Amino acid sequence: MANIGVLIETSDNNEVKKTNFGVITAARGEGGNEIFGLLINGSGLTCKDAVQEYGIGKLVEISADGANLSSNPELQAKALAEAMKHFEINALFGLSSMQGKDILARTAAILNAPLTLDCVGVNLAEDTVTKFHFAGKTFATIKLTGECRICGIRPNAIEAKAGPCEAEVMSFQADVQDSGRMKVKELKKGASERVELTEADIIITGGRPIGSEENFKILHDCAEALGEAAVGASRMAVDSGFAPHDMQVGQTGKTVSPKLYIACGVSGAIQHFAGMKTSKVIVAINKDPDAPIFAKCDYGLVGDMFEVVPALTQALKSDN
């Protein structure tokens, strides 16, 4: 029996993000191992019910003696590495989210452990993971060796399956010192509370013809009608100044794999596909029937986005 760790990510209000459940499912594999949930920012009490449902048997609250772990990624990674050693955890799983990627990479660097990020599949028995190379153009299988390994999983890539057990909550005090070399001075919140693209189940994206920042309103309205949907942009829309860079989907923007991706006024350039081709269902709305995006989507709507998108918003609303 091996000890396997799962770094649990919580939201601002201290709830377990639901994207963790697929990660726990992957870490559980065929069973037979002890699964540790590792919490850096979060209370065992509020997280216990959610994570034990998926098979976390031990839930560890990590803190540091005399140092504040919150918003100090360097210290967090040191504490996490210590906890892994203490509990003899030789495989660590986590989310390949913005926060997860950073802390997993820091931890792997400290432990000098092999690391694979953005994995979409895990085979514990064979010690292999699968992920994309070349932005979704190829699918790679990677064999991991060594005493300890760390693996980040793309949000929503692995389906969550319940496997209930009773979690024991415990705490671990790491002995780490702040090097004082880096300090998070401020958190600049985005202009609006947006759903993060890389963690969203549904995404609606606007291309260059959206024409202005204000016009993104039709997409935000539709996103609302779709549920917890995020709004993205093509590079042309970003470079034209209609949307901030962090809304860009694609090769030089974000890689997403939601259940549903709706591209509005996006031509379907290879670099755009690079960021969204692994979405489960792709819908294209474009006024040119010969737009390349129609050749690689599931549903195509030929029409003016300024007419079709509001109509879709309406149809979704009246359907609810």
Place this chain on the structure above:
Amino acid sequence: MQIYVCIKHVPDTAVNINVVGECGFDESVKFVMNPYDEYAVEEAIQIRKKAGGEVIIVSVGKEAATKTIRSALAVGADRGILVKTDTQFLDSSLTAQALTKVIEQDGSPDMIFTGKQSVDSEGMQIPYRLAAAFDMPVVSDVAALSMGDGNVTVEREIGSGSREVIEMTLPCVVGAIKGLNEPRYANMVGIMKAKKKKLDQIDIADLGLDINAAGTKLTELKPFPERGKGKILQGSPQEMAEELTQLLKNEAKVL
């Protein structure tokens, strides 16, 4: 300031990748500088302009990577070093060790720049491994940077449109993303000058690394199946919208 910039020679993102054998691909396609590394090079050049010093380009790759190194020299970097390997997919830890060794042998970095990720193998970890090896602080996904006195303030994108403002002491490692700056293009003069700049080459075998110690090994590369032409809906915007809503609910079951 002695500034090192790590750049990777990768296939152009616009080309198709044809898988060859178990885990190779047809490498006769166009190769370019890893797109994120362009922002790293530009930032280093801008800092040198103000603070003085030297910008040194380092790359681990095949002989052909000299072309990409020259392109960085053409936009203003001072000199380059290539660590030669015979594989495009070297384990990340080994790559970081190779970069560390050549940088150590060459000088003492005040800053090390990288991109946030390679677009071929998508390891997303070299900046962190370099930082650990040099015992420096590191921030990746950096979209803004300003130099202070003995320190640097960076803005890291953390999702949902938010950023963390982080101050680090020098020396440090920075992983760049798009938005950090506007990379300049090379002009004729730059390209001519680049031909005369120093570009050292060293074989990875001569760095004394244990190549067999790789913790990750690519065992299979497969093309990802393209999706076919979709179902094209007909009718007025309202009709199409209603039909799509039903299809997403009942056929695709994603709503």
